[in-house]
Amino acid sequence: MPELPEMETYKVLLEQIIGGQMITGVVINREKSINVPIEEFTRKVLHQKIESIERRAKYVIFRLQNGFCLLLHLMLGGWMYYGTKEEQPDRSIQVQLSFQDHHLYFIGLRLGYLHLHTPEMIWRKLQHLGPEPLDPNFSLDAFFSIFQNRRGGLKTTLMNQEVLSGIGSRYSDEILWHCQLHPKRRINELEPSGLVRLYGSIQSILQLAMQHGGYMDPLYRDDHKTGGYQMFVHGVEGKNCSRCGNMIVKADKMYFCQQCQL
Structure with a gap:
């Protein structure tokens, strides 16, 4: 299961390649990987710019232009890949977010998920977490x-x-x-x-x-x-x-x- 170093690495790289970009396509192949009906998820995510990407513990948070957030937890076996259709991994893809001719593939989300939340829901879901061990204030x-x-x-x-x-x-x-x-x-x-x-x-x-x-x-x-x-x-x-x-x-x-x- 990816932990803090892996999710921080993903966060930094994703900021570089999709930060500020608009989501031009949404494909959901496994509805259990999201938390709302596919139609609602697509309506609230499609054509939204990714304003920022953050990490908290083992989670990555994508903050969208309309105020909604995508909360990612890869759990056991989950991973991501970014590339063109020709570079798509030969694996079962549960969720796909497109950015013109490049796509962010979410793979192996049998236990993991990409959930749509408001910022308030994110705060409630993560408020139980302990301090970040690399936070400068964690003396x-x-x-x-x-x-x-x-x-x-x-x-x-x-x-x-x-x-x-x-x-x-x-x-x-x-x-x-x-x-x-x-x-x-x-x-x-x-x-x-x-x-x-x-x-x-x-x-x-x-x-x-x-x-x-x-x-x-x-x-x-x-x-x-x-x-x-x-x-x-x-x-x-x-x-x-x-x-x-x-x-x-x-x-x-x-x-x-x-x-x-x-």
Whole structure:
């Protein structure tokens, strides 16, 4: 599932290629991928200029000229591709937004969706989310105020979107490997120095992943920005840890090094 680095990469690239452009065509192949009847969706989206594109947690928000918004969550297996009809991926496409002779294809939205909302509905839907971990205002003090009284496991807490937004299973594993903490370790067992390391690793791993465009496939044919991040631990069980050389293992859907994560 794409997480903060992937959705931020998508947001930046989409701003560059479709920001300010008018939607000239709408195709809905799977009505369950939207939240209103196809006719209403098309009427409110067609011929609207994309005023801005934002990201919040794992969501991307397309703000339209008429005041409505499209809220995208790719969930598990969802992705996007932008190109001409000739470049269309050989995959089942649930939603297509056209921009003259180029199209933004939404693919794999079995659980994901592209919903039409008012700004007020967006605010209500996202108000439960915790702070953005890379927000300049999310200081070490702010982190301590959230984490120092919690008692849950490290991985499950990092993935809790009401605690911090945008981190999922993949980057929680990467973060905990980076700060050398076991994913099942409980927060209340950590010394303040451990929390400091955890905060630093959240910043370092997410920024590193964003610098390399996350792990997702490219957004368009000549996209050299996306998909350059190489995982240290997630999904690489059986390989040697790049820090200590011990084997990476997987247990209870958690990837970690048994030797250097304590």
